Amino acid sequence: MPTKMETKKVVIAGGTGFIGSYLAKRFTEKGYTVHIISRSKKHLNWKETEKVINAISGAELLLNFTGKSVDCRYNYKNKWKILTSRTESTLHLHKLVAACPIPPKMWFNSSTATIYRHSEDRPMTEDEGEIGTGFSVHVAESWENAFFSKELAHTKQIALRIAIVLGKGGALVPLKALTKFGFGGKQGDGNQMVSWIHIEDLYESIHFLQHLENPAKIYNCSAPNPLRNDSFMRELRSSMHVKIGIPLPKKLLAFGAFFIRTEPEMILKSRWVLPERLLNAGFEFKHKEITKALTDLKT
Numbered sequence: 536m537p538t539k540m541e542t543k544k545v546v547i548a549g550g551t552g553f554i555g556s557y558l559a560k561r562f563t564e565k566g567y568t569v570h571i572i573s574r575s576k577k578h579l580n581w582k583e584t585e586k587v588i589n590a591i592s593g594a595e596l597l598l599n600f601t602g603k604s605v606d607c608r609y610n611y612k613n614k615w616k617i618l619t620s621r622t623e624s625t626l627h628l629h630k631l632v633a634a635c636p637i638p639p640k641m642w643f644n645s646s647t648a649t650i651y652r653h654s655e656d657r658p659m660t661e662d663e664g665e666i667g668t669g670f671s672v673h674v675a676e677s678w679e680n681a682f683f684s685k686e687l688a689h690t691k692q693i694a695l696r697i698a699i700v701l702g703k704g705g706a707l708v709p710l711k712a713l714t715k716f717g718f719g720g721k722q723g724d725g726n727q728m729v730s731w732i733h734i735e736d737l738y739e740s741i742h743f744l745q746h747l748e749n750p751a752k753i754y755n756c757s758a759p760n761p762l763r764n765d766s767f768m769r770e771l772r773s774s775m776h777v778k779i780g781i782p783l784p785k786k787l788l789a790f791g792a793f794f795i796r797t798e799p800e801m802i803l804k805s806r807w808v809l810p811e812r813l814l815n816a817g818f819e820f821k822h823k824e825i826t827k828a829l830t831d832l833k834t
């Protein structure tokens with residue numbers, strides 16, 4: 536237990552990215568001492584085993600958002616890095632937690648809503664969702680399997696299946712760039728569902744689950760009102776006051792994705808995910824509707 540002179544600790548592995556840096560800022564504002572584990576010399580380095588164990592020991596929260604960005608071409612080298620950067624860091628954290636004199640109270644490990652199948656017919660919930668197939672799903676399953684490979688007696692473990700996170704960075708950056716130059720129309724046939732979550736609600740959901748008495752092991756982190764791609768892009772155009780939105784058919788998307796070094800799946804897969812467990816537990820989303828969420832992110 537922390538002494539009276541110590542503040543409560545939060546440790547964020549992969550805390551230098553878009554999501555991690557936001558969470559670090561918010562928890563610091565809450566009065567927590569935040570330790571970030573990364574490859575940067577500015578923070579705790581993964582190789583500094585003793586220092587990392589000391590930081591994790593007695594922490595209120597351990598948050599793991601480590602992993603190579605999936606915004607790249609899926610060649611063999613990138614696929615291997617995407618997979619191993621997630622699974623190996625998670626397994627390594629298991630060793631570090633096991634070595635802690637005082638285990639952290641809770642460990643939140645990032646996962647992804649991409650674990651569910653392409654769905655245009657019905658929403659995917661934690662209890663009724665169907666796991667999909669393909670490389671991205673394999674990564675998600677392997678990531679969760681690594682996380683739950685060892686049950687920790689004194690640390691609650693929660694996997695967060697996170698939808699597209701909307702904030703001042705991340706996925707909105709390329710979408711806004713397309714929209715700005717007039718290519719903000721529907722992508723593909725526009726029928727694929729877009730599940731999203733405002734980054735503030737992601738933070739608040741973690742804070743909410745932190746204080747939940749008997750949390751489940753898996754939660755969908757997504758706003759309760761997903762929408763189809765054509766509607767999402769229309770809302771984005773409206774928020775940016777862009778009148779023209781040229782559609783991007785599948786063939787053109789595949790061609791463009793090759794040149795910007797990414798994969799069409801990032802846009803074309805239908806992710807229809809609902810946060811059933813969060814809602815049933817009483818969590819109240821601040822940003823339920825895409826219109827208000829995009830308006831908030833402009834300020």
